[in-house]
Amino acid sequence: GAGVSQSPRYKVAKRGxxxxxxxxxxxxxxxxxxxxxxxxxxxxxxxYFQNEAQLDKSGLPSDRFFAERPExxxxxxxxxxxxxxxxxVYLCASSAQRSGYTFGSGTRxxxx
Amino acid sequence: xESVGLHLPTLSVQEGDNSIINCAYSNSxxxxxxxxxQESGKGPQFIIDIRSNMDxxxxxxxxxxxxxxxxxxxxxxAATQPGDSAVYxxxxxxANAGGTSYGKLTFGQGTILTVHP
Numbered sequence: 450g451a452g453v454s455q456s457p458r459y460k461v462a463k464r465g466x467x468x469x470x471x472x473x474x475x476x477x478x479x480x481x482x483x484x485x486x487x488x489x490x491x492x493x494x495x496x497y498f499q500n501e502a503q504l505d506k507s508g509l510p511s512d513r514f515f516a517e518r519p520e521x522x523x524x525x526x527x528x529x530x531x532x533x534x535x536x537x538v539y540l541c542a543s544s545a546q547r548s549g550y551t552f553g554s555g556t557r558x559x560x561x
Numbered sequence: 562x563e564s565v566g567l568h569l570p571t572l573s574v575q576e577g578d579n580s581i582i583n584c585a586y587s588n589s590x591x592x593x594x595x596x597x598x599q600e601s602g603k604g605p606q607f608i609i610d611i612r613s614n615m616d617x618x619x620x621x622x623x624x625x626x627x628x629x630x631x632x633x634x635x636x637x638x639a640a641t642q643p644g645d646s647a648v649y650x651x652x653x654x655x656a657n658a659g660g661t662s663y664g665k666l667t668f669g670q671g672t673i674l675t676v677h678p
Contacts, residue, residue: 492605551607554603
């Protein structure tokens with residue numbers, strides 16, 4: 450597609466449930482980033498992939514958060530045993546070499 | 562830690578006026594400074610960027626000014642239109658070792674711009 454696609458757009462999870470959020474980057478984009486955006490705040494960095502290699506995961510808030518990009522294209526952000534504080538919009542962005550980011554529209558996760 | 566922050570959380574202007582959105586940053590090692598526009602339910606949309614070795618850059622109806630002495634960044638929007646209403650974020654980045662223009666971004670809190678017809 451022409452842009453970064455994220456699914457689902459909305460996800461409601463019960464506390465303690467595991468969730469998986471999908472990101473389809475722009476075809477051919479080498480770099481992929483995940484960000485977390487709390488209500489009324491700017492996005493905060495979670496993790497970064499270059500192709501299939503996860504080069505930086507310093508922003509993942511706990512070991513309940515896990516991201517993968519096994520074939521260097523689609524990426525999945527998994528959150529285990531969700532907590533209320535995990536409620537946020539999760540944004541994915543991709544980038545080609547020497548170009549800026551293109552963000553997806555995000556997945557809004559609500560933990561109840 | 563290092564952070565990027567905004568002075569004004571809200572800005573309300575009349576259609577046709579010029580708008581100025583300000584941002585303070587603290588990481589003097591940042592290589593790129595970027596402005597994003599975010600509309601409700603959408604991801605941030607790139608507006609304009611400026612590299613740390615520049616002090617001014619112009620785009621279509623937008624100008625970004627960088628003052629490294631006081632670590633201040635501003636976005637000027639000329640002839641503001643109702644379609645410019647959104648949340649505006651500044652962000653900063655160091656160079657990405659992988660060769661892309663940006664590494665991970667540090668965002669400020671955002672300014673809500675409202676344009677009245």
